[in-house]
Amino acid sequence: MAETNFKIWRGDADGGDFQEYSTEVTEGMVVLDAVHQIQAESANDLACRWNCKAGKCGSCSAEVNGVPKLMCMTRLNDLPLDQGVNIQPMKTFPVIKDLTCDVSWNYRVKKRIKPFKPRKPDNEDGTWNINQDDIDRVQEFRKCIECFLCQDVCHVLREHQLHEEFIGPRALVYTAALEMHPLDTEDRLEDLKKADGIGYCNITKCCTHVCPEEITITDNAIIPLKERVVDRFYDPLVRLFNKLFGS
Secondary structure (H helix, E strand, O other), X not given: OEEEEEEEEEEEOOEEEEEXXXXXXXXXXXXXXXXXXXXXXXXXXXXXXXXXXOOOOOOOEEEEOOEEXXXXXXXXXXXXXXXXXXXXXXXXXXXXXXXXXXXXXXXXHHHHOOOOOEOOOXXXXXXXXXXXXXXXXXXXXXXXXXXXXXXXXOHHHHOOOOOXXXXXXXXXXXXXXXXXXXXEOOOOHHHHHOOOOHHHOOOOOHHHHHOOOOOXXXXXXXXXXXXXXXXXXXXXXXXXXXXXHOO
């Protein structure tokens, strides 16, 4: 057992600061274990959101030593404990209390994305003919646990606070799952270009790096969506065709 120092952000929407705590760390502990131990020992009113403790609910998102992580999947023996551990709420979203944030904006954004609209069945029995490769392509996106770490690390939201102009990588992954589905017929490209602000993403891949489900967000979701928008609105041949034929 080793005594380790933790600095945990305490406060609410009106402000706050880091407070120091010390607790015993044993082999195999994760950051969330330490937070719970500190709650039990010296900070009973410390607010922290969590649920499954298995990296599948996305509830315990926070920033550990400045890096967006799931606290339940971040092992303490992977951190420089001799330097202490800093834990703070996600920067991109409003703080409710201590380590808990108001992430409801993400759900409001998701609700405004046009829903799945299937084409008519290919067969008289109401079924479709689909290639397995087309189905496999969108399965990756369905692994998302909505931890919103990708939203937190995105500089467009984190640094520039353009929440009203850019829906962020999580919502773009959701859109890609719809757009690339072989049965979907809905047109979301104009929304992506205008209301969703896909042009703000400059493909730094920071969202991909922090995804606990290892979804290749940038290469497999955002870039293909960007390509579709470019083909529709910026390809000179398409623009000429639309000008000539008015479509």
